[in-house]
Amino acid sequence: MTHLDLLLSVYLDGETTPEESRLVSQHIGECLRCRRRLEALNEARTAVRSLPMLDMPADLVPAAVTETRQRRWHPARWAAAAAAAAAIVTATALALPDPEPLDLGDVTRQVGARAALDLGANSLKFVVPGAER
Amino acid sequence: MTHRPLSWEDVARTHGRKIYNFAYRLCGDPHDAADLVQEVLLRVRRGLEDFQPGSFEGWLWRITHNAFIDEMRRRQRRPTAPLPEVVDRWDAQSSPGADEQLAAMRLGDDIQAALLELPYEFREAVVMCDVIGLSYEEIAAAVAVPVGTVRSRIHRGRRLLRAALSQEAAG
Numbered sequence: 001m002t003h004l005d006l007l008l009s010v011y012l013d014g015e016t017t018p019e020e021s022r023l024v025s026q027h028i029g030e031c032l033r034c035r036r037r038l039e040a041l042n043e044a045r046t047a048v049r050s051l052p053m054l055d056m057p058a059d060l061v062p063a064a065v066t067e068t069r070q071r072r073w074h075p076a077r078w079a080a081a082a083a084a085a086a087a088i089v090t091a092t093a094l095a096l097p098d099p100e101p102l103d104l105g106d107v108t109r110q111v112g113a114r115a116a117l118d119l120g121a122n123s124l125k126f127v128v129p130g131a132e133r
Numbered sequence: 134m135t136h137r138p139l140s141w142e143d144v145a146r147t148h149g150r151k152i153y154n155f156a157y158r159l160c161g162d163p164h165d166a167a168d169l170v171q172e173v174l175l176r177v178r179r180g181l182e183d184f185q186p187g188s189f190e191g192w193l194w195r196i197t198h199n200a201f202i203d204e205m206r207r208r209q210r211r212p213t214a215p216l217p218e219v220v221d222r223w224d225a226q227s228s229p230g231a232d233e234q235l236a237a238m239r240l241g242d243d244i245q246a247a248l249l250e251l252p253y254e255f256r257e258a259v260v261m262c263d264v265i266g267l268s269y270e271e272i273a274a275a276v277a278v279p280v281g282t283v284r285s286r287i288h289r290g291r292r293l294l295r296a297a298l299s300q301e302a303a304g
């Protein structure tokens with residue numbers, strides 16, 4: 001009997017083709033050795049998946065992301081952002097829990113407002129909120 | 134559905150934490166990870182003008198992969214660490230009770246340490262798959278290798294991880 005190896009990991013990830021899936025499920029039904037291999041691989045997989053998703057350091061904020069070309073990139077957005085500058089959003093932008101759809105006009109305006117204030121800077125840097133104010 | 138142009142702030146908000154976790158699991162250092170996020174967002178901002186909607190994950194993780202590789206080259210660090218002693222312990226049985234010990238020992242620090250021992254290519258593939266949750270196809274696009282290579286790297290990475298964790302548990 002030819003034992004399985006690589007396909008076992010692929011199977012755990014649900015990345016096997018239908019034909020490969022049939023092969024694996026039939027084989028592990030008959031072969032204790034490959035069943036144990038599958039369990040061992042699953043332990044490694046589960047271990048990595050159990051690592052906690054860490055938050056970005058809370059005191060890190062991308063304060064200035066500006067290049068002159070970005071001004072002409074979306075001029076209307078920058079104008080709106082400047083008008084909304086009072087509603088500056090600070091540290092939490094990077095620490096929000098789960099991703100949301102990318103069409104986020106509100107977020108763009110809010111966070112863009114902060115960046116718009118920093119048009120003089122020419123590089124992205126992180127600052128500690130409060131340290132500069 | 135209207136499609137607003139993507140901004141780097143969108144990317145920072147929706148993917149910053151994932152990029153940070155990717156970098157942290159790859160290098161094990163919070164400061165280096167934060168630097169990497171900074172570099173990626175900078176590249177995202179420069180590249181967004183050319184981005185064609187449709188393959189955002191592959192595009193973003195390609196940038197992240199390249200930024201990490203460049204950073205490693207810049208620092209002239211060796212990205213991989215050989216692990217001769219744990220290779221080929223695939224079917225080795227550890228002492229009785231080892232499974233329970235393994236479970237007890239499986240704290241984040243041990244897993245992180247075992248990850249850092251993996252050759253870089255395996256570590257990256259495993260982290261993209263099991264930490265970030267990318268599909269094999271997305272990983273292949275990000276790393277610019279065939280899907281078959283991704284399969285192999287993830288599998289070999291898991292074998293080495295399992296061996297390393299068993300060894301730790303066995304004492």
Ligand SMILES: [Zn+2]
Nearest residue numbers: 003004031034
């Ligand atoms: Zn078998």
